[in-house]
């Protein structure tokens with residue numbers, strides 16, 4: 001190499017950047033220095049890595065890769081690639097499921113609390129924390145669940161997660177082995193299906209009706225099942241509430257067969273006609289229920305905070321699994337949300353959103369009735385942030401959803417919630433994040449989406 005002085009002179013720049021570049025190249029192993037001989041190019045670098053790949057060679061490599069086809073992954077990894085494209089999730093337009101009214105979130109209060117904790121954070125907020133979560137947050141959650149959801153627990157049983165998706169994943173990892181049988185609702189939450197599928201378990205679809213999951217079917221067909229995933233307060237997506245008889249039957253079955261019940265209580269805060277139904281966990285006398293909840297709908301999804309209530313004897317295993325997954329959730333947001341809960345902002349926000357969603361639900365039901373009353377049949381509109389609109393038999397919900405996505409509308413096809421082909425298609429329409437104008441316009445676009453193109457199938 002030329003000396004740094006000569007090179008700087010040749011390039012007409014100061015010596016500093018040249019010396020900086022030499023140091024960097026030395027640190028990365030491209031240069032070597034020899035006493036008395038100055039700096040040389042390192043001997044250990046093969047010639048061909050020094051020259052950029054010729055365009056032809058690069059093309060050849062690409063062709064080889066293309067011929068070779070997909071590389072070997074695990075069976076679970078391969079199964080994940082079979083999830084079909086979901087164009088209706090590419091936009092945040094009207095009817096996007098699980099989208100709350102973000103523009104009604106009390107952002108000024110949230111920012112104030114965030115500033116309070118981040119201005120001069122104590123060490124506890126910035127250092128590694130407990131895998132189970134930030135203790136004051138867990139205490140606030142335990143209190144809230146006891147008072148509002150009839151959940152019986154102590155703060156030591158609360159495990160804070162990165163949303164309920166992670167809770168389902170951890171539950172599957174701790175409680176189930178590959179090939180274990182898991183009863184899931186049919187139709188049911190695709191996220192749960194994914195979580196149990198990635199754990200390598202065998203899924204048994206159990207039909208739902210107006211009383212929720214058909215527990216007699218579990219008793220009949222799920223004799224060897226190790227777990228049941230269920231949304232008893234507000235069945236996803238159909239909206240039924242599980243009857244008291246079925247709750248007792250399910251709990252008794254779980255005790256008899258030594259199975260676990262994973263209760264997903266994802267949006268029970270929003271019931272319009274009646275008071276919220278108490279949780280299944282609160283009725284459990286054998287510590288068989290793992291209760292899962294989330295702040296995605298009552299706060300906002302990008303917060304990525306959820307929780308689970310773990311039976312006492314399972315706490316060490318769940319804590320270790322959380323530690324092995326991603327150690328713990330951001331302490332800063334846990335601390336901010338603790339204040340949000342403790343200072344009454346949370347309860348106030350839910351009260352306001354309940355009124356707003358009630359109005360939006362009414363607006364959607366009315367718009368469907370007026371514009372598409374002869375096409376869509378509405379079900380499950382008594383609670384939550386979405387309803388299901390059944391399409392006429394013989395109509396492909398996937399095609400309608402695709403057409404709607406092209407018009408900027410996010411309508412999830414009901415068939416995406418089925419493991420087996422459904423007998424009738426439908427659309428899952430979220431109204432939480434849509435204003436009444438968007439609802440009105442959205443229904444017009446839906447109407448066009450049903451009528452346009454080839455939405456007819458013979459298989460339904």
Ligand SMILES: Cc1ncc(COP(=O)(O)O)c(C=O)c1O
Pocket residue numbers: 097098162163164165166189191231236264266293294295296301305306
């Ligand atoms: C049934 C159900 N469970 C859980 C969730 C929330 O998931 P997360 O907490 O991972 O955002 C949703 C959101 O769509 C849901 O519909």
